[in-house]
Amino acid sequence: xxxxxxxxxxxxxxxxxxxxxxxxxxxxxxxxxxxxxxxxxxxxxxxxxxxxxxxxxxxxxxxxxxxxxxxxxxxxxxxxxxxxxxxxxxxxxxxxxxxxxxxxxxxxxxxxxxxxxxxxxxxxxxxxxxxxxxxxxxxxxxxxxxxxxxxxxxxxxxxxxxxxxxxxxxxxxxxxxxxxxxxxxxxxxxxxxxxxxxxxxxxxxxxxxxxxxxxxxxxxxxxxxxxxxxxxxxxxxxxxxxxxxxxxxxxxxxxxxxxxxxxxxxxxxxxxxxxxxxxxxxxxxxxxxxxxxxxxxxxxxxxxxxxxxxxxxxxxxxxxxxxxxxxxxxxxxxxxxxxxxxxxxxxxxxxxxxxxxxxxxxxxxxxxxxxxxxxxxxxxxxxxxxxxxxxxxxxxxxxxxxxxxxxxxxxxxxxxxxxxxxxx
Amino acid sequence: xxxxxxxxxxxxxxxxxxxxxxxxxxxxxxxxxxxxxxxxxxxxxxxxxxxxxxxxxxxxxxxxxxxxxxxxxxxxxxxxxxxxxxxxxxxxxxxxxxxxxxxxxxxxxxxxxxxxxxxxxxxxxxxxxxxxxxxxxxxxxxxxxxxxxxxxxxxxxxxxxxxxxxxxxxxxxxxxxxxxxxxxxxxxxxxxxxxxxxxxxxxxxxxxxxxxxxxxxxxxxxxxxxxxxxxxxxxxxxxxxxxxxxxxxxxxxxxxxxxxxxxxxxxxxxxxxxxxxxxxxxxxxxxxxxxxxxxxxxxxxxxxxxxxxxxxxxxxxxxxxxxxxxxxxxxxxxxxxxxxxxxxxxxxxxxxxxxxxxxxxxxxxxxxxxxxxxxxxxxxxxxxxxxxxxxxxxxxxx
Numbered sequence: 058x059x060x061x062x063x064x065x066x067x068x069x070x071x072x073x074x075x076x077x078x079x080x081x082x083x084x085x086x087x088x089x090x091x092x093x094x095x096x097x098x099x100x101x102x103x104x105x106x107x108x109x110x111x112x113x114x115x116x117x118x119x120x121x122x123x124x125x126x127x128x129x130x131x132x133x134x135x136x137x138x139x140x141x142x143x144x145x146x147x148x149x150x151x152x153x154x155x156x157x158x159x160x161x162x163x164x165x166x167x168x169x170x171x172x173x174x175x176x177x178x179x180x181x182x183x184x185x186x187x188x189x190x191x192x193x194x195x196x197x198x199x200x201x202x203x204x205x206x207x208x209x210x211x212x213x214x215x216x217x218x219x220x221x222x223x224x225x226x227x228x229x230x231x232x233x234x235x236x237x238x239x240x241x242x243x244x245x246x247x248x249x250x251x252x253x254x255x256x257x258x259x260x261x262x263x264x265x266x267x268x269x270x271x272x273x274x275x276x277x278x279x280x281x282x283x284x285x286x287x288x289x290x291x292x293x294x295x296x297x298x299x300x301x302x303x304x305x306x307x308x309x310x311x312x313x314x315x316x317x318x319x320x321x322x323x324x325x326x327x328x329x330x331x332x333x334x335x336x337x338x339x340x341x342x343x344x345x346x347x348x349x350x351x352x353x354x355x356x357x358x359x360x361x362x363x364x365x366x367x368x369x370x371x372x373x374x375x376x377x378x379x380x381x382x383x384x385x386x387x388x389x390x391x392x393x394x395x396x397x398x399x400x401x402x403x404x405x406x407x408x409x410x411x412x413x414x415x416x417x418x419x420x421x422x423x424x425x426x427x428x429x430x431x432x433x434x435x436x437x438x439x440x441x442x443x444x445x446x447x448x449x450x451x452x453x454x455x456x457x458x459x460x461x462x463x464x465x466x467x468x469x470x471x472x473x474x475x476x477x478x479x480x481x
Numbered sequence: 482x483x484x485x486x487x488x489x490x491x492x493x494x495x496x497x498x499x500x501x502x503x504x505x506x507x508x509x510x511x512x513x514x515x516x517x518x519x520x521x522x523x524x525x526x527x528x529x530x531x532x533x534x535x536x537x538x539x540x541x542x543x544x545x546x547x548x549x550x551x552x553x554x555x556x557x558x559x560x561x562x563x564x565x566x567x568x569x570x571x572x573x574x575x576x577x578x579x580x581x582x583x584x585x586x587x588x589x590x591x592x593x594x595x596x597x598x599x600x601x602x603x604x605x606x607x608x609x610x611x612x613x614x615x616x617x618x619x620x621x622x623x624x625x626x627x628x629x630x631x632x633x634x635x636x637x638x639x640x641x642x643x644x645x646x647x648x649x650x651x652x653x654x655x656x657x658x659x660x661x662x663x664x665x666x667x668x669x670x671x672x673x674x675x676x677x678x679x680x681x682x683x684x685x686x687x688x689x690x691x692x693x694x695x696x697x698x699x700x701x702x703x704x705x706x707x708x709x710x711x712x713x714x715x716x717x718x719x720x721x722x723x724x725x726x727x728x729x730x731x732x733x734x735x736x737x738x739x740x741x742x743x744x745x746x747x748x749x750x751x752x753x754x755x756x757x758x759x760x761x762x763x764x765x766x767x768x769x770x771x772x773x774x775x776x777x778x779x780x781x782x783x784x785x786x787x788x789x790x791x792x793x794x795x796x797x798x799x800x801x802x803x804x805x806x807x808x809x810x811x812x813x814x815x816x817x818x819x820x821x822x823x824x825x826x827x828x829x830x831x832x833x834x835x836x837x838x839x840x841x842x843x844x845x846x847x848x849x850x851x852x853x854x855x856x857x858x859x860x861x862x863x864x865x866x867x868x869x870x871x872x873x874x875x876x877x878x879x
Contacts, residue, residue, distance in 0.1 A: 077766060077767065078697060078700075078739075078764060078766055078777075079697075079773055079776070081697070081700045082700070085700070371752075371755075372752060372755035372756050373751060373752065373755050373760070375755070376754075376755045376758070376760035376761070377760070380760065380761040383761075433747060433748050433751050436751065437751070437765050437767075440760060440761070440764065441764065443761070444764065448700055448701075448702075451702070451703055452702075
């Protein structure tokens, strides 16, 4: 009789356009020019194929099954786009929140990798997100999920200090050893923080393998799946099914039967005695902590490696992220809200994901999600956009910080004496 | 012999559909020859739509030149690997590899040459050499081979023997050979054992541009701009440019390096910049032309041509014309005509870096050098190149 914890993540990035040096003039006039025109049509498509029908289905299920519960988290990047172009989706989500059976988790507002680069920025973006959830859904999140389930002991400590009671992570086998992800755990030394681990086999059976005809489990029906869940009886207390909401209708298209599957899942689960659905926070309180799980390395739910190499695995990604976070202090010191927001928008992890050069199975996934022709292009566009940001940032200064000591270094003469004529 | 010879000219490409300097050179030369009343029938390979099996008129802006597109998948600067990837095999109609394709193009040119009168066939670079030889032999007309680059330039000695073989045989079969520089003449003499007296050097001209340039300069108020323009291939030496950039940045951090061009080493150079830790200071623009390229030239503080082997180096002349001081590889043809340029061995990244720093810290001196370089480049016109070429035509036909 394990409890089923359904958690969906909603996010659409604000993609950059193919950005050349010759876009500098329009972009310095309006930074929003850096974003691709395709963002809106893509959002429209995903809203039509996934968000709208999926939300409606969940509303129906909540109406039909008095104990059906689920959890969501949604990036601020997506909320802003939905508010501007597909506001009815926000309204649906508010209805879901108002049902009292949907829990919203916190995450970084811009779906960023800030936890890896800047504790300050991480805190800022989580606070922004917290405020957004409060305003939109009238909830105070008690549970936290970091971007792409990026997690380690250190993050757990930070998140515990911020007052969260539950955190989500990937059930990475190299740290679970013989243990099952189907229990409640705690990070080392943090009994106040519950650790919920994704059951990646059962989650990916839906998220990735659902329509795979070469998979032995194909076709998976709600009854069959409920049977698998029941088979865990006695060896599991919770089954954490964490996945992208876009699995419904976007990654798995409507014609794969994904909506039918979810529509029938609650009834199929309830057919087995004592089965139930719980939200993330309910589950973490319903069961005792089974053990401490020590995860010193940074893990995530991405790719076969379950680490951060999808975003930071090659030197292009490392250079791009270093260049971005090098601008953090100057941007905040300048204090211009537009610049700060633009900089934060560039922290979205997807920009780095597009620069991934991994091959084989994972590369297929990256390619599917990338708006660019190649990781190299993605990198070039991103770096050019950073130049635009720098240009705005230093527009009113006579010298850039880089310049400050260079002349002196070489000539021993202060910089302004050697400024060349602008007529050149 | 008539006063105005009829020339069958074979090239790879013409602007605006060009990917490198060869198209620009063919365009400039053909146009100026036509102005000297030479009748030029220019043929070039082009992948034509399925309903046009053999040849078609080619859209161009050359006045007084007839241009014909011959159906062929030959494209300039294509590598053999690239060819076999992009041409579906088994093919109906297309040959199995790039070399055979050059000979298939020759067959088409023979067919084409039978339809018109010409006094002489003039072919540019190896892809059209087999066609030049074939047209010359079947029609009993003289053949002039013009060398814009050899396989030695392109590969730095790790040559494709099949291409080198085509070059060697064609150059020996030619009645006369034109090279674009003394530098290239020397390579041809050394590597293909051609007698020096068979070779005439005709330096390329420079087509003046009249673009209204909105300079990019204002977008880089705090940065010194160091510019590279060229295809991203081994021949162009971009890796040395990047290594020099690393050294320059240690001394002058607010320098920005702009790499304008595309090519098979794009990925490698991006990664090199990243490994060197200088990505923030290197901008890769991709392939640019016309206004965009002019805007870059006009924004640059110094132009570097770090070529491993550069038969001529048209880009350096373009930079000079835009008022930019230049640093040139010693392995280049253009250094023969531009006396007022800083010269460097392509591998000497320390000196390259020192020259860049010197140019950006002492702009007055650098611009004095540029003004002198502009004088040097004044005689480099297509008119002069065409006159010299026409004289050679007369000599060969007589």
